[in-house]
Amino acid sequence: MKFATKAIHAGQEPDPTTGAVMTPIYQTSTYAQKSPGDNKGYEYSRGTNPTRKALEDCFAALENAKHGLAFSSGLGATDAVMKLLLPGDEVITGDDLYGGSYRMFTRIFANFGIRFHFIDMSAPENILPYINDKTKLVWIETPTNPTMKIVDIEGVAKITKSKNVLLCVDNTFASPYLQNPMDLGADIVMHSATKYLGGHSDVVMGALMMNDDELYKKLWFIYNATGATPGPQDSFLVLRGIKTLHLRMKAHCENGRKVAEYLKKHPKIDKLYWPGFEDHPNHAVAKKQMRDFGGMISFTVKGATLEDTFKLSSRFKVFTLAESLGGVESLINHPATMTHGSIPKELREKVGVVDSLLRLSVGIEDIDDLLEDLEQALA
Numbered sequence: 572m573k574f575a576t577k578a579i580h581a582g583q584e585p586d587p588t589t590g591a592v593m594t595p596i597y598q599t600s601t602y603a604q605k606s607p608g609d610n611k612g613y614e615y616s617r618g619t620n621p622t623r624k625a626l627e628d629c630f631a632a633l634e635n636a637k638h639g640l641a642f643s644s645g646l647g648a649t650d651a652v653m654k655l656l657l658p659g660d661e662v663i664t665g666d667d668l669y670g671g672s673y674r675m676f677t678r679i680f681a682n683f684g685i686r687f688h689f690i691d692m693s694a695p696e697n698i699l700p701y702i703n704d705k706t707k708l709v710w711i712e713t714p715t716n717p718t719m720k721i722v723d724i725e726g727v728a729k730i731t732k733s734k735n736v737l738l739c740v741d742n743t744f745a746s747p748y749l750q751n752p753m754d755l756g757a758d759i760v761m762h763s764a765t766k767y768l769g770g771h772s773d774v775v776m777g778a779l780m781m782n783d784d785e786l787y788k789k790l791w792f793i794y795n796a797t798g799a800t801p802g803p804q805d806s807f808l809v810l811r812g813i814k815t816l817h818l819r820m821k822a823h824c825e826n827g828r829k830v831a832e833y834l835k836k837h838p839k840i841d842k843l844y845w846p847g848f849e850d851h852p853n854h855a856v857a858k859k860q861m862r863d864f865g866g867m868i869s870f871t872v873k874g875a876t877l878e879d880t881f882k883l884s885s886r887f888k889v890f891t892l893a894e895s896l897g898g899v900e901s902l903i904n905h906p907a908t909m910t911h912g913s914i915p916k917e918l919r920e921k922v923g924v925v926d927s928l929l930r931l932s933v934g935i936e937d938i939d940d941l942l943e944d945l946e947q948a949l950a
């Protein structure tokens with residue numbers, strides 16, 4: 572099945588009892604049993620729920636994976652992956668991660684004796700010196716949030732496979748429409764489904780996709796035993812959101828390209844981050860592993876102080892100043908104080924998250940209105 576068909580149909584059949592075309596919201600915590608253990612595969616909704624199961628099968632199909640699991644947030648999904656590890660284990664990850672992932676690794680799991688190496692992932696072989704017999708997981712994000720660095724997934728996967736280390740890719744920024752890490756050798760794909768998958772800024776959710784049956788069993792055990800699973804109402808919203816994922820992503824990419832090109836010519840713009848530019852340091856890798864370049868763009872204004880940047884971020888009329896990304900509406904964000912506020916200043920500045928950086932999540936409004944808004948705000 573092709574992507575658009577999977578987005579609309581995967582995991583979903585007309586309801587067997589009524590023929591309802593849309594998956595019903597099974598708003599129930601528990602299921603009747605004939606005698607103890609004699610049930611229809613559903614016992615208690617923390618572990619299994621039919622609405623969530625339809626969504627999980629759809630998640631798996633979108634990433635060309637065998638199994639999918641839905642979590643109550645992207646960080647809930649990340650937390651489950653980390654619980655595969657034991658004290659003494661080591662993780663290699665990027666130095667330019669989503670702030671919440673960094674916070675979880677350094678302030679939760681580091682306290683349980685897991686060691687993290689935050690390194691420059693711009694070349695796959697950079698991970699080699701950090702691999703030893705305690706290394707259990709490589710965690711990558713590409714494109715990175717918010718400086719749009721690109722990691723060569725296939726290159727990293729070749730190394731992790733040869734060293735028997737798990738590779739998990741946070742695919743939130745690209746969405747499965749633009750990039751499928753499982754096809755490039757990843758063991759687990761993670762999403763904040765809050766973003767492009769849900770797509771309407773109305774739900775918080777996470778996802779994991781994997782092929783290996785044993786790994787699925789382990790992750791399902793963690794999911795059920797620790798309980799960060801979403802309810803049927805939210806599962807329904809994401810199922811519905813995904814039905815237009817391909818149409819939305821096409822529009823995000825088209826608008827994103829036009830906004831990036833507009834900013835490139837703007838005399839006030841200093842740094843500009845978007846993987847579609849030919850002079851992006853890893854453009855060739857982006858071109859190889861992504862189908863298009865998406866609607867996430869970050870920039871700095873020449874000579875802007877923190878105060879100037881705050882003022883600019885409040886001048887937009889169509890772009891809304893808010894956390895999050897990937898919804899139909901355009902958002903603007905100040906990473907240093909918002910999404911990446913939990914990363915120490917020296918660390919974030921080292922990777923380009925300076926006080927004057929702003930990040931756009933280009934939505935799918937009319938491009939003329941978006942460009943006009945940028946023009947008036949930057950004037």
Ligand SMILES: *Cc1c(COP(=O)(O)O)cnc(C)c1O
Nearest residue numbers: 644645646669716743763765776
């Ligand atoms: C938002 C985000 C997360 C966290 O997901 P939540 O749904 O907010 O818990 C993880 N990674 C990236 C890249 C994100 O943008």
